């Protein structure tokens with residue numbers, strides 16, 4: 273029976289996976305922790321799963337690093353960050369979640385807690401929690417206060433966490449400490465004020481090209497065509513965070529990914545200077561095929577992506593190590609028109625690079641995971657400037673369980689194609705595709721569940737005119 277697992281996308285050996293946690297470099301390896309239920313392929317009993325890698329593509333699974341076994345985290349070790357403590361230890365900062373009566377928000381408490389370890393086993397700090405209700409500014413919620421990002425700069429530790437403000441909407445709070453133990457509230461770099469969704473989650477801060485890149489997750493922003501199509505979305509803004517006051521001078525805020533399956537990303541600054549991003553490649557409030565089929569696992573991470581910022585906008589490209597997995601290249605040049613395949617270009621694990629030119633009036637179409645009854649369809653219409661990803665015929669059905677955001681199959685993103693040129697990089701890995709358009713300035717990520725036999729790739733345009741230059745590699 274097919275397992276639908278990706279060959280080079282991270283998934284847990286068994287059980288449920290959601291957010292990446294504690295993405296950090298320690299003792300010569302990248303550490304990825306993740307929200308994990310080891311007991312079942314549904315959310316529950318949040319542990320921190322753990323894996324390490326050197327090449328960013330092949331992972332060694334380690335035992336879970338954290339389990340919910342203390343009075344302050346009994347209902348879950350929620351998301352958070354990690355860093356090299358600088359004294360030989362790896363430090364994790366996570367949210368202790370207490371929710372004894374789900375639904376009764378008055379009894380929910382979230383606090384920030386520490387654990388120290390050697391890269392394999394971790395001990396929770398005796399002084400936990402280190403940040404709790406007493407550290408919060410007036411009006412801040414004690415029940416929605418989670419997902420600390422931890423980093424150190426100039427001898428000072430910083431923690432950036434998500435919180436619910438008195439108006440019921442999300443805000444990000446900055447705390448500082450000299451010793452990881454005694455923390456003080458510094459300021460509120462960003463607040464929704466009802467202008468961008470409700471509660472916020474999973475903030476991340478990195479330095480990219482001399483700017484502070486703030487990335488965070490936004491719940492319940494109303495859907496509109498080509499934007500915020502999921503019940504929860506991810507946005508980014510390159511700007512400047514004033515460390516002393518917590519004031520963030522924001523650049524344009526934009527969505528990071530326009531597809532159905534992308535949430536709660538974290539960044540990692542690689543020792544070679546690259547800033548890499550990994551997100552949970554799934555979405556809340558969705559049907560869950562691998563669980564429904566009893567396959568024993570649920571949830572994957574995106575490929576690690578390299579980030580840069582141009583003109584205030586984040587660019588994402590697959591981590592360059594992926595090129596090391598490529599098999600023999602197939603190249604082709606086509607005058608597009610009627611649908612066609614290219615000999616040697618097929619399969620469920622592919623790296624495709626496409627340069628489409630002369631996009632004037634006719635729309636470009638790419639079908640992948642094509643089988644007798646199945647296809648995943650990507651189109652670009654130069655007149656409307658919509659790139660559309662359509663998984664209505666991709667395989668196992670995916671439905672939204674969120675009435676406010678009913679779409680789960682057809683996704684759009686606005687893409688400019690100046691001079692009639694469109695560049696696409698597309699990575700297929702059995703049950704996912706990641707589409708990077710125009711150098712990664714617009715990205716769409718989707719999971720799909722085609723049959724094993726759905727291996728075809730077809731190229732076309734709605735009328736003659738466009739040309740395609742293609743490079744394809746099996747992965």
Ligand code: FRU
Nearest residue numbers: 291307350351418419473536
């Ligand atoms: C985001 C999130 C976090 C929380 C975690 C719980 O997907 O809701 O805010 O810490 O998942 O698993």
